[in-house]
Amino acid sequence: MSATVEELKTLQNTHVVDARGVSCPGPILAAKKQIGGVPVGNVMEILATDSGTLKDVPAWSKKMGHDYLGAFDEAGVIHLYLKKTK
Numbered sequence: 001m002s003a004t005v006e007e008l009k010t011l012q013n014t015h016v017v018d019a020r021g022v023s024c025p026g027p028i029l030a031a032k033k034q035i036g037g038v039p040v041g042n043v044m045e046i047l048a049t050d051s052g053t054l055k056d057v058p059a060w061s062k063k064m065g066h067d068y069l070g071a072f073d074e075a076g077v078i079h080l081y082l083k084k085t086k
Contacts, residue, residue: 005072008081014042024052028060038084046080
């Protein structure tokens with residue numbers, strides 16, 4: 001499932017992981033560390049500046065069984081969204 005940029009911007013984020021300025025694999029490690037605190041069914045937004053997260057986060061979400069919702073770039077910051085499913 002991939003949402004449009006407009007849909008992503010209107011999501012009510014319940015948990016934001018700020019990994020701006022951190023190189024790969026930092027953003028994915030930060031997400032792994034914090035996903036435990038996100039209630040099932042809620043959305044986690046990852047803020048990153050490393051373009052590698054555009055490949056890493058969807059792959060990690062799929063591997064972990066979470067729903068990757070999509071991403072967009074705004075002023076050099078990549079906003080990635082996933083929904084915790086278990």
